[in-house]
Amino acid sequence: MNKKWYGKVEATRILLEKGKCNPNLLNGQLSSPLHFAAGGGHAEIVQILLNHPEVDRHITDQQGRSPLNICEENKQNNWEEAAKLLKEAINKPYEKVRIYRMDGSYRSVELKHGNNTTVQQIMEGMRLSQETQQYFTIWICSENLSLQLKPYHKPLQHVRDWPEILAELTNLDPQRETPQLFLRRDVRLPLEVEKKVCFKILFTVI
Numbered sequence: 001m002n003k004k005w006y007g008k009v010e011a012t013r014i015l016l017e018k019g020k021c022n023p024n025l026l027n028g029q030l031s032s033p034l035h036f037a038a039g040g041g042h043a044e045i046v047q048i049l050l051n052h053p054e055v056d057r058h059i060t061d062q063q064g065r066s067p068l069n070i071c072e073e074n075k076q077n078n079w080e081e082a083a084k085l086l087k088e089a090i091n092k093p094y095e096k097v098r099i100y101r102m103d104g105s106y107r108s109v110e111l112k113h114g115n116n117t118t119v120q121q122i123m124e125g126m127r128l129s130q131e132t133q134q135y136f137t138i139w140i141c142s143e144n145l146s147l148q149l150k151p152y153h154k155p156l157q158h159v160r161d162w163p164e165i166l167a168e169l170t171n172l173d174p175q176r177e178t179p180q181l182f183l184r185r186d187v188r189l190p191l192e193v194e195k196k197v198c199f200k201i202l203f204t205v206i
Helices: 009-017 033-039 043-051 067-074 079-090 119-125 130-135 155-160 162-169 191-205
Strands: 096-102 104-112 136-141 147-148 180-185
Touching: 009 043, 033 043, 033 067, 033 079, 043 079, 067 079, 079 130, 104 119, 130 136, 136 155, 155 162
Parallel strands: 096 180
Antiparallel strands: 096 104, 136 147, 136 180
């Protein structure tokens, strides 16, 4: 798999655009295509990967090294240009996503890992207390379907794949279903915990 990323610009473009290859695919050492392209000093491939909407600009391998770290360690081929591209990408402002509340208000949360950002990372980005995080989680909801996401799920990928998810689970028309992300009660919340929360709210009101 990894050999496909060494210096083969057109092959990379086809894999990403036509083959819909995951730009954040990891090997056993948790190295991504961006790690390999940067390590080989292949600036053109680095640019193609960085232009992909789902690439994780801040991804690290098993040893905690970023693509930029690998690039500057190896110093192969056109590594200086590759390093420049990586530095520019790292310094770009984070994209943001809206997380709605049930009253219609929302909070914009930074996506430090782009479309690769997980539910857990979004919850942390909302700066919710540990107690609050026990009671709530992220849901993806459209007009007629709501799904609770797990901590490791990547919400923006679910938003992108919503038409396929609808087709798999329902007979709904994707054209009439617009997915949004919500902060809602975790259905896995044990009954005894929910009762404690209700009592706490009740006594606070009284």
